[in-house]
Amino acid sequence: MGIENLLLGFHVAITPYNLFVAVVGITLGTIIGVLPGLGGANGVAILLPLTFTMPPTSAIILLTSLYWGALFGGAITSVLFNIPGEPWSVATTFDGYPLARQGLGGQALTAAFTSSFVGAFFSIVLITFFAPLLAEIALKFGPPEFFAIQLLTFSSFVGLGGGSPLKSLVSILLGFILAAVGLDIVTGQLRMTFGLVDLMKGFDFIIAVIGLFGIGEILLSVEEGLSFRSARTGMNLRVVLDTWRILPRYARTFVRGSFIGFWMGFKPGGATPASFMSYAFAKRFSKHPERFGHGELEGVVAPETAAHAAGVAAMLPMLTLGIPGSPTAAVMLGGLIIWGLQPGPLLFKERPEFVWGLIASMYTGNILGVLMVLAFVPFFAAILRIPFAILTPVIVVVCAVGSYAVHSNMIDIWYMVIFGLVGYVFKKLDYPLAPLVLALVLGDLAENALRQSLIMSQGSLAIFVTRPIAGAITAVAVLFFLLPVLTPGWRRLRGAVVPAQGAS
Amino acid sequence: MRIADIVTASFLMLLGAIVVFDASRLGVGWGTDGPKSGFFPFWLGVLLMASCAVILVQAARRTGTEPFVTRAQAGPVLKVLWPAVALVVLTQWLGLYASAGLYTGFYMRWIGRHSWLAVLALAILFPLATFFIFEKWFLVPMPKGPLEAWLGQ
Numbered sequence: 001m002g003i004e005n006l007l008l009g010f011h012v013a014i015t016p017y018n019l020f021v022a023v024v025g026i027t028l029g030t031i032i033g034v035l036p037g038l039g040g041a042n043g044v045a046i047l048l049p050l051t052f053t054m055p056p057t058s059a060i061i062l063l064t065s066l067y068w069g070a071l072f073g074g075a076i077t078s079v080l081f082n083i084p085g086e087p088w089s090v091a092t093t094f095d096g097y098p099l100a101r102q103g104l105g106g107q108a109l110t111a112a113f114t115s116s117f118v119g120a121f122f123s124i125v126l127i128t129f130f131a132p133l134l135a136e137i138a139l140k141f142g143p144p145e146f147f148a149i150q151l152l153t154f155s156s157f158v159g160l161g162g163g164s165p166l167k168s169l170v171s172i173l174l175g176f177i178l179a180a181v182g183l184d185i186v187t188g189q190l191r192m193t194f195g196l197v198d199l200m201k202g203f204d205f206i207i208a209v210i211g212l213f214g215i216g217e218i219l220l221s222v223e224e225g226l227s228f229r230s231a232r233t234g235m236n237l238r239v240v241l242d243t244w245r246i247l248p249r250y251a252r253t254f255v256r257g258s259f260i261g262f263w264m265g266f267k268p269g270g271a272t273p274a275s276f277m278s279y280a281f282a283k284r285f286s287k288h289p290e291r292f293g294h295g296e297l298e299g300v301v302a303p304e305t306a307a308h309a310a311g312v313a314a315m316l317p318m319l320t321l322g323i324p325g326s327p328t329a330a331v332m333l334g335g336l337i338i339w340g341l342q343p344g345p346l347l348f349k350e351r352p353e354f355v356w357g358l359i360a361s362m363y364t365g366n367i368l369g370v371l372m373v374l375a376f377v378p379f380f381a382a383i384l385r386i387p388f389a390i391l392t393p394v395i396v397v398v399c400a401v402g403s404y405a406v407h408s409n410m411i412d413i414w415y416m417v418i419f420g421l422v423g424y425v426f427k428k429l430d431y432p433l434a435p436l437v438l439a440l441v442l443g444d445l446a447e448n449a450l451r452q453s454l455i456m457s458q459g460s461l462a463i464f465v466t467r468p469i470a471g472a473i474t475a476v477a478v479l480f481f482l483l484p485v486l487t488p489g490w491r492r493l494r495g496a497v498v499p500a501q502g503a504s
Numbered sequence: 505m506r507i508a509d510i511v512t513a514s515f516l517m518l519l520g521a522i523v524v525f526d527a528s529r530l531g532v533g534w535g536t537d538g539p540k541s542g543f544f545p546f547w548l549g550v551l552l553m554a555s556c557a558v559i560l561v562q563a564a565r566r567t568g569t570e571p572f573v574t575r576a577q578a579g580p581v582l583k584v585l586w587p588a589v590a591l592v593v594l595t596q597w598l599g600l601y602a603s604a605g606l607y608t609g610f611y612m613r614w615i616g617r618h619s620w621l622a623v624l625a626l627a628i629l630f631p632l633a634t635f636f637i638f639e640k641w642f643l644v645p646m647p648k649g650p651l652e653a654w655l656g657q
Contacts, residue, residue, distance in 0.1 A: 050642045166555050166562075170516060173552040177523055180545045189541045192526045215588070222580040223573070389616025390626065393608040396588050401600065401634060405644045413592050420588075424581075428572065429509055447544045455538045 006128060009356030012057055013364050021058050022361060025065025026369045030376075032066065033073020034383050038214060038395060040070035041327040041437070045209040046402030048335050056339040057357040063335060064315075064358065065365045067328050068120070071311050072373045073380065075112040075304060080105060080381055088271040088307040091279040095292060095299030106239035108300050109377055114247055115254065115301045117370040119309035122258035123265065124362045127316050131348075131359065134320040138345035143452035144463050146321075148473035150446045151464075152480070153323055157435040159480030167431045175436040178203045179443020186451065198411050205334055205440040207403050209327060211416040212433050214399040216423020218392060235377045243297075250301045253282050257302050261309025266317055266325055271310035278306030312362065319355060320345055323442065327434050330441040508572035509563040517556040523549030587611055599649030601631040 012018065032043035044063050051059035074089040079096035092112060099108035141149075158168045181192045182202030193199040257278040264274035282302035283292045292299045314325030322344035324330035336343045341351060348355050373380070403416040423433060439446075457463035464474045523545050530542030573581065587607060594603035609627030612618045638644045 049644055050638075053643065164559075166559050170552060170555050170559070173548050173555065174516070174519075176548050177519075177545065177552065180548070184541045186538070187535075187541045189530055191530060191541055191545060192523060194526070219581050219584060222584050223577040387616050387618070389612050389614075389618065390608075392584060392615075393587075393604075393611040394630065396584075396591065397600075397604045397608065397630070397634070400591065400595070400604075401638060401646060404600065404646060405638065408645060410596060410647060413595065417589060417592055421585075425508070425512060429505070429512055431512075450544065451539055459534050459539070 005132070005352060005356045006360060008353060009358070009360030010364075011360075012353055012357030013061065013360035018058055018061050018357075018361065019364065019368075021054075021062045022065040022365050022368055023372070025062045026069040026072075026365065026372055029066035029069020029071075030073040030076070030369075030373060030380050031069075031383055033070035034077055034380050035391065035395065039074075039217070040067050041331055042210050042214040042399070042402075043070055044328055044331045044335075045206045046214075046398060048206055048331065048338070049402065049405035051335065052338065056336075056341060056351075057354050059335065059339060060332065060354070060358050061361045061365070063332050064361060065369070067311070067332075068362075068365050068369045069373075070328075071120075071308055072113060072116060072369055075116060076109065076373070076377060076380055077384065079108045079112060079300070081384060088275045088303075088310070090272070091275045091303035092300055092307075094279065094303075095294070095296050098293070098295035099297070099300065102295050104295065106235040107243045107297065109235060110240045110243040110374065111247060111297050111300045112304045113370050113373050114244065115257070115304035116308040117366055118254050119258050119261050119305035119307070120312045120362075120366045123262050123309045123312035124359070124366065126262055127312065127319075127362070128359055131316060131320050131355075134316070135345040135348040138321050139349075141321075141345070141469070142467075143449045143456065144467050144470040145473065146323075147446065147449035147453055148464055148470040148477065149321060149323055150442060150449065151477040152473050153317075153325075153442075154435060154439065155477040155480035157432065157438075159483035163430055163432055165484035167429070168435055171426070171431050171433065171436040172439045175439025176443050176446070178208070178436075179205075179440045180447065185444070186448070201407070201409075203415065203440065204406055204412065205437060206331065206406050207412050207415045208419050208440055209331055209437055210399050210403050211419025212423035212426075212437065213327070214395070215416060215420025216427060216433075218395060219420065219424040220427055222392075235374075240374055246297065247301070250298050252285070253278075253298055253302050254305055256281055256285075257305030258309045261306035261311075262313045264306070265310025265313030271307050271314070271326065274310040275303035275307040278302040315362070318343065319347070319358070322347075322445070324438060327437045330438050334441055505570045505572050506563055506566055506568050510560060513556045513560040513563060517553050517560070520549045520552035520556065523552070583615065587614075595647055597649060599652055600646040601635055602649055602651045604634065605631040 078089040078092040082097040527542030527546035531540035532546040605627040
């Protein structure tokens with residue numbers, strides 16, 4: 001049945017309009033990935049209001065294509081400018097930039113794009129087969145199981161996220177609190193509005209994403225002083241073909257990276273640790289570990305494969321459980337709700353053309369994406385030569401437009417500025433932003449799942465332990481929450497390898 | 505850095521206290537047909553206060569004189585921040601398009617020292633492009649001011 005559904009999906013994804021939408025999405029996404037201060041999450045957030053008038057399938061294709069583009073774009077700046085556009089491209093700079101300095105930028109970029117494609121493709125194939133199965137299982141889930149999964153999602157930020165576990169917890173709580181502001185739909189009471197009309201509508205996660213990741217990021221990047229020193233691209237068809245001839249040598253690295261990426265990726269915040277882990281493994285198993293860090297092609301292949309496998313795998317829990325694995329997936333989930341779709345396992349039954357169109361578009365989008373970035377690298381790299389004094393106001397205005405467009409409300413632009421300041425302060429003090437955004441998106445869902453569970457059990461928390469599936473998930477979640485307490489040394493060890501979590 | 509950590513944690517603790525206060529007004533216990541409105545926020549607030557208390561103690565115990573921002577860092581950050589705030593204030597009076605033009609032009613001239621020709625060109629073309637993409641193509645209205653009224657939009 002899987003193949004039939006996939007064919008149905010391709011039928012949707014390969015219409016001229018949807019292919020056009022994918023090309024637009026990838027182009028915009030790559031530009032966004034290259035620009036400092038704009039990343040996948042807030043790029044998707046800014047474009048979200050523009051999709052309200054589109055058919056949902058085309059809308060999600062636009063947003064996912066933008067995401068693929070942003071993933072590719074991150075590699076360009078890492079290799080050519082030594083600026084990781086996204087946190088998961090940090091490991092790519094270790095060997096990519098030295099290669100570019102040696103005049104092998106074309107080789108490094110070809111390797112990076114090809115690895116991204118391989119990693120992504122691997123994850124898409126797995127999603128094609130696993131997503132329907134997981135959705136089938138998830139159909140049997142009740143509120144306690146969903147709440148347990150939410151608990152697991154957030155516990156993995158605390159236990160596995162790197163950085164300070166307490167600050168991760170604070171970020172999560174803050175997200176939930178912001179989500180609770182406004183009208184309580186269950187009882188119809190107003191919460192935490194203190195009589196202010198503007199607070200009654202609550203805080204929209206789109207504004208939070210644009211402020212935290214957009215404005216906050218600009219403030220951070222000017223602090224470090226922006227100066228782009230670019231290495232030459234040196235990209236042409238010959239280089240691409242020659243590199244492709246070498247790449248099969250790294251078959252093991254590809255396979256290892258893909259598995260690490262997929263495994264880490266469907267848990268939240270997985271892309272960044274996955275890329276570092278894959279890099280570390282490649283170095284350990286290499287015959288020439290001393291060459292790593294000085295321009296070893298395998299050092300580009302390993303993190304890029306894993307990062308993209310993880311980036312794609314983050315879509316799996318969003319599609320099947322309605323629980324996003326990354327801020328970008330969270331924004332897309334918000335989009336689903338706005339377009340009138342109910343995210344979760346039922347989507348596979350009720351809107352197969354949407355789900356399978358999306359899955360098929362992952363194939364077409366990544367194929368189109370890798371061809372487009374290979375062909376137009378010089379164009380995308382040229383974007384970073386736009387003077388800073390022009391880029392900054394343009395980005396700020398685009399962020400403001402995106403914030404206002406959500407509700408046509410002036411107060412939202414103010415919220416954006418405030419969230420930007422919060423993002424700046426939090427980033428500096430090592431409070432992770434991704435859990436805050438996820439909690440803000442999932443707040444109402446989590447609270448409803450909790451309330452319904454408690455109603456089922458007449459107020460006893462034991463329901464999360466006594467039901468077999470919920471019990472098992474809760475147990476893992478509790479273990480993750482306790483990890484930092486149980487093994488203080490382990491965390492410090494991990495913190496040395498994996499930097500603090502950012503957007504993923 | 506230490507001071508900033510303490511200030512932020514204290515502020516968040518205060519926020520937690522406000523949340524708990526509001527939640528107890530709504531009722532934190534069991535209502536007629538389930539948990540009351542304040543149940544979930546109450547525990548969020550309590551946990552937030554507890555976590556921040558620990559962060560506060562940890563930060564207070566630590567020694568370190570590394571500043572949150574150095575003077576050299578604060579300059580560029582403020583130079584981005586205050587014009588952005590000015591943009592938002594202006595938008596309230598002049599609408600988005602006119603403010604975006606003024607803001608972009610000012611920033612280009614002030615920070616980038618671009619030629620007046622480039623400044624004028626971008627300050628006019630960029631809002632115009634935004635107008636056509638958002639207002640005309642995707643039908644997303646933006647705040648407007650006297651300029652648009654005068655142009656009959």
